[in-house]
Amino acid sequence: MTHRSIIHVDMDAFYAQIEQRDNPKLVGKPVIIGGTSSRGVVSTASYEARRYGVYSAMPIEAAKKLCPEGIYLPVNMEKYKKVSSEIYNIFKRYTKIYEPISIDEAFLDVTGKDALEIAKAIKSDIKNELKLTASVGISINKFLAKLASEADKPDGLTIIKKDEILSFLRPLPVNKIWGVGPKMNRELNKLGIYYVRDIQNYDIEVLMSLFGKWGKEIYELSHGIDERPVEPNNLSKSIGEEKTFLKDVCDIDVLLKALKSYSINLSNKLKKRGYLARTISIKIKYKDFTIENRSVTLSIPTRDENIIFDTAKYILLNKFNINKEIRLIGLILSNLIYPEDPLQLSMKI
Incomplete structure (x- = not known):
């Protein structure tokens, strides 16, 4: 396994956080971005709105039933793109090797540098200059860095060290493995696989006989193996x-x-x-x-x-x-x- 130093930066409730920053009256309120039409879908929900069970891609109609007191705002994509550009300019200060995943998240390869100090600096720059928070994960590959950034939201900073990988992965639900969607989750459940530890202990040959190449991939991911590099010139998918x-x-x-x-x-x-x-x-x-x-x-x-x-x-x-x-x-x-x-x-x- 190639041991890199990878950082994953994920902005917290990005659209909603920007609107709360720009309008202090929205701070602490359940803000739902996705349009005012009942036929729209939620683009982003603030953490206050998520406590009501509102989440991204939920129909606005359903969100209003869960959170009738929520503040529903249209998407202002031009504003969000401008902020995203400012965030990426911050990344460029610390590495030329960064891979945009979306408007509000990216991987950075900082191999050979002090990943923890860079992560702290990026969080500090984003907070001081843009008045926003980001959750950041650090590990030896992209898969683990992303899991780390999800571990302590919002405004978190988590490191998964080499000797902590298996123990960190073990208790996670199997759908935390990249590519395990609802259908694959059901198929794995039928085999008695509910947690990552279940895959770690499963026979790789059986997984490959059932799922082919994907069986090998989920087995490797369950052990924290992910060789994909950060691709700085990655095209929009x-x-x-x-x-x-x-x-x-x-x-x-x-x-x-x-x-x-x-x-x-x-x-x-x-x-x-x-x-x-x-x-x-x-x-x-x-x-x-x-x-x-x-x-x-x-x-x-x-x-x-x-x-x-x-x-x-x-x-x-x-x-x-x-x-x-x-x-x-x-x-x-x-x-x-x-x-x-x-x-x-x-x-x-």
Whole structure:
């Protein structure tokens, strides 16, 4: 195992914290960011709101039932992006090797430096200059550093040392392992695996026979093994747009109109950032909140709005059964590359 010094910085309830900073009357109040429409979803909930059971991605309608006294605000993305840029400028003071994960979190490789002193300095700079708090984790790889940052929120600082790895991981629920979502969690539960310690004690050969390569990966992660480097030039994993309709729809023309608008906007974003997209995906959320995703991977990457729209139209008309009313439709472009990157030609439908 390569022993690096990795820091994971995760801002605390980022959008809500910014609004509380900018409006002192909101401090200590349950603030929910995600729009004022009852058909929206929660983007961020302050820690005061989380005590009511409100969490990210929850329908605003459900949040209002749990927290009727909450303060509901629309997303102000321009403001949040500006603050995010200021945070990343702080990171640059301490290392050139940092990997953005989202607008409010990143990994930093500080191998060969004093990770604890750097983590303290970053937290101090963010607090003094931006009047915000971040939770920070330190360990020998990305997986463990992220778990460390989650261990003591908000405003925490946690280190997982090499000789503490197995004991730290042992009592955690198995869904703390990257990639173990609800479906995989159920499959593991059927095997009597509920905690990370259960995987640590499981036969790796059996896991591989059941889950293939993924069986080996979850076994390694359960032992704190993660060889992925921090990638400073990491491209955005995807860009996308989506819209929750004011009323549930099943009109193809309305859906196509939305996809046309997304295609134009996303094409412009690709051109601005200098990317091409290889994978085009449609996300649909139905009236009952079930979600389906379908995608096509092109043999020749594109940023052309007409190709994006034509592919999106093909996916919608051929890969979905539009018999149920639709609450939301989204278009996602992923597998992003620079034009000079080598291509591995293929088409997956």
